[in-house]
Amino acid sequence: MSGELTTSELESFPALDWSDIAPRLSSPVRSAIEKVLETQNGADLSLEDSYALADSEGDDLLGLLVASNIVRAELVGNIVTYVVNRNINFTNICFVGCKFCAFSRGPRESDAYFLTLDQMAQKTVGAWQMGATEVCIQGGLPRDLPKFHYRDILRAVKNAVPGMHIHAFSPMEIVYGVELTGMALADYLSMLRDNGLGTLPGTAAEILDDGIRHILSANKLSTAQWVEVIRTAHRCGIRTTSTLMYGHAETSAHWVRQMRLLRDIQSETGGFTEFVPLGFVHWNTLLFQQGLARTGPTLAEHLKVHALARLLLAGSIPNIQVSWVKLNRHLSQLCLHAGANDYGGTLMEENISREAGATAGQYTSPEDFQSLILEMGRIPAERNTTYSRINLKLPPKNGEDCVTEHSFEAEFR
Numbered sequence: 001m002s003g004e005l006t007t008s009e010l011e012s013f014p015a016l017d018w019s020d021i022a023p024r025l026s027s028p029v030r031s032a033i034e035k036v037l038e039t040q041n042g043a044d045l046s047l048e049d050s051y052a053l054a055d056s057e058g059d060d061l062l063g064l065l066v067a068s069n070i071v072r073a074e075l076v077g078n079i080v081t082y083v084v085n086r087n088i089n090f091t092n093i094c095f096v097g098c099k100f101c102a103f104s105r106g107p108r109e110s111d112a113y114f115l116t117l118d119q120m121a122q123k124t125v126g127a128w129q130m131g132a133t134e135v136c137i138q139g140g141l142p143r144d145l146p147k148f149h150y151r152d153i154l155r156a157v158k159n160a161v162p163g164m165h166i167h168a169f170s171p172m173e174i175v176y177g178v179e180l181t182g183m184a185l186a187d188y189l190s191m192l193r194d195n196g197l198g199t200l201p202g203t204a205a206e207i208l209d210d211g212i213r214h215i216l217s218a219n220k221l222s223t224a225q226w227v228e229v230i231r232t233a234h235r236c237g238i239r240t241t242s243t244l245m246y247g248h249a250e251t252s253a254h255w256v257r258q259m260r261l262l263r264d265i266q267s268e269t270g271g272f273t274e275f276v277p278l279g280f281v282h283w284n285t286l287l288f289q290q291g292l293a294r295t296g297p298t299l300a301e302h303l304k305v306h307a308l309a310r311l312l313l314a315g316s317i318p319n320i321q322v323s324w325v326k327l328n329r330h331l332s333q334l335c336l337h338a339g340a341n342d343y344g345g346t347l348m349e350e351n352i353s354r355e356a357g358a359t360a361g362q363y364t365s366p367e368d369f370q371s372l373i374l375e376m377g378r379i380p381a382e383r384n385t386t387y388s389r390i391n392l393k394l395p396p397k398n399g400e401d402c403v404t405e406h407s408f409e410a411e412f413r
């Protein structure tokens with residue numbers, strides 16, 4: 001089979017064995033995949049191998065998907081994790097003007113909002129009462145933000161719930177905080193850490209190529225700035241996630257270069273907890289309306305990016321997350337068959353993808369995650385933000401509710 005696969009051909013990959021598909025692969029793709037199957041390490045892939053995988057089509061693509069599932073099982077087993085968390089997007093007022101963003105508003109728009117510190121504290125208390133272990137705090141960048149506002153958010157949240165893990169502030173917000181305070185980057189990050197910042201989302205990465213970044217958002221931080229914030233955070237003991245937004249104006253070569261860059265950073269610092277591919281949601285964005293982007297990722301692209309990440313990041317970043325808000329239930333399960341092992345957060349109040357036209361909803365309950373994971377024949381487990389503790393959630397027995405069986409220090413970091 002060569003060229004474009006039909007939906008049903010693509011969706012058939014979880015039923016294939018490596019021995020079924022291997023004889024049908026082209027020799028460059030088969031040899032690249034066999035290197036990773038043998039060593040479990042994406043460092044063994046050359047740039048040419050990586051491009052061959054990223055451009056795979058037909059049987060080659062099916063082979064990549066099947067191999068990614070094998071490598072996932074060998075590296076992190078059959079557990080699929082999720083974190084119980086709440087999103088707090090504290091303001092939608094933003095001057096940056098990213099063309100892929102349908103969330104931001106001007107300060108005078110009728111639906112512009114800015115949460116007070118008290119309101120954020122209340123949301124944190126409510127989340128804690130519902131079992132959340134993490135709040136994920138990001139917002140727009142309003143002009144004239146009080147100089148130490150990001151620090152003050154941390155204080156308000158920690159005062160309200162000292163035990164809550166705070167996963168907050170994109171590298172773009174960090175650059176803005178540095179600009180507002182005039183502090184050195186390492187000093188600024190250390191101050192946030194000392195006031196309760198647990199981990200940093202590796203968002204605002206989109207595609208780490210300045211040509212593409214200029215199309216997406218001329219005012220956003222540069223690739224070099226993103227890398228500097230991340231490296232400095234890791235050096236300050238603040239771990240981060242890593243992300244890539246696909247399905248807009250980029251090419252497959254950008255995916256490869258970004259994954260290899262993330263590998264390089266990880267080998268220096270070990271600070272990434274996970275990699276999160278983010279499919280572009282195009283409906284309500286200027287980027288799409290101005291004809292600067294394609295109509296979001298195809299099914300083949302969704303699956304390929306997750307599988308490619310599993311192979312290229314093997315031996316480097318152990319956890320590959322599906323962003324369920326941007327995928328539907330079925331597609332997020334397919335991506336978990338294509339190398340991914342984490343469902344992300346319950347979120348409780350997702351706004352950013354919904355405003356761009358995503359329809360997956362604002363909240364997935366832990367019980368929903370558990371049944372989606374069990375449906376796939378995998379083992380659900382609730383994790384903390386850094387994957388250092390996980391609680392297995394086993395299926396109900398004798399009519400009893402789903403119970404936590406035990407918790408242990410996760411093997412993966």
Ligand code: SF4
Nearest residue numbers: 094096097098101140
């Ligand atoms: S993505 Fe973030 S920085 Fe860009 S316009 Fe939207 S809210 Fe502002």
